[in-house]
Amino acid sequence: MIPVRIARGEREWPLSEIDLPLDLDRLVPGREAWEVELGVGKGAYLLRRAAEEVESVGLLGIEIVSKYYRLVRDRARKRGLTNVLLMRGxxxxxxSAVLPAGFAAAVHVYHPDPWPKSRHSKRRLFDVDSIDLVTGLLVAGGRLYFATDHPHYGEQVAEVLDSHPGLELRALPGPWPDGPRTNYEAKFVAAGKPILRYEAVRLAPGSLVHPAGVSGVVAATSPRD
Ligand SMILES: C[S@@+](CC[C@H](N)C(=O)[O-])C[C@H]1O[C@@H](n2cnc3c(N)ncnc32)[C@H](O)[C@@H]1O
Known part of the structure; x- marks a missing residue:
């Protein structure tokens, strides 16, 4: 497994030096709200939002590829964005193992790898088994934003979100009001590719687990099975 690293401003820690679950308010004090982006790539959206909300919002970015993690870490440093907490992993x-649950006002997932081959589909960030992990980051009333240029994957994600009893899904018909949010999106828009965009609101606790998700399967399986 890729060793996890965490960066804020000039500071950087390996996971072994961090108390778990991660205490976001200790690492980045004074935030009124937190937002999370999964798979930040070159960080265009994360860094822009962090600059716009520097006094109030904490932006937590997660990226698995070291090259992109370092690039975004260095840009956040150069721009003095101390409200960015970046994690490589x-x-x-x-x-599931490091972050607290139920803390984010928004979770952003833009153009995640679609893994179109069925033998790779377990690597997807969004499917029926992983949806409760991702949406579990949200506070009640928090919003998940998702975009993809991959129609088949987009439709599958929309189906998973729509069939979730703890979410209210809305397809967003046009472009984002703030323009293309990420590098990939800017490229796809320039090439005239259609993009699917969704917003899902997390409803109040009570029915927050997808009936076909892992927890559902575990709950439905008798010990003899
Ligand atoms: C297709 S790129 C999109 C990047 C960016 N969101 C954009 O729209 O420009 C997908 C990004 O997600 C990252 N990624 C893929 N799987 C991931 C995972 N399981 N955990 C964290 N990051 C992941 C990739 O390294 C890559 O930077």
Missing amino acids: EALYLI
Whole structure:
């Protein structure tokens, strides 16, 4: 497994030096709200939002590829964005083992790898088995934003989100009001590719687990099975 690293401003820690679950308010004090982006790539959206909300919002970015992690870390440093907390590691591992639950006002996932071959589909950030981990980051009323240029994957994700009893899904018909959010999106828009965009609101606790997700399977399986 890729060793996890965490950076804020000039400071950087390996996971072994961090108390778990991660105490976000200790690492980045004074935030009124937190937002999370999974698979930040070159960090265009994370860094822009962090600059816009420097006094109030903490932006937590997760990226598995070291080259992109270093690039975004260095840009955040150069721009003095001390409200960015950046983590290098695998998103679902970090969500399940490192991050607290129910803290984010928004989770952003833009153009995640679609892994179109069925033997690779377990690597997807979004499917029925991982959706509860991802949406579990949200506070009640928090919003998940998702975009993809991959129609088949987009439709599958929309189906998973729509069939979740703890979410209210809305397809967003046009471009984002703030323009293309990420490098990939800017490229796809320039090439005239259609993009699917969704917003899902997390409803109040009570029915927050997908009936076909892992927890559902575990709950439905008798010990003899
Ligand atoms: C297709 S790129 C999109 C990057 C950016 N969101 C954009 O729209 O420009 C997908 C990004 O997610 C990262 N990624 C893929 N799987 C990941 C995972 N399991 N955990 C964390 N990051 C992941 C990749 O390294 C890559 O930077």
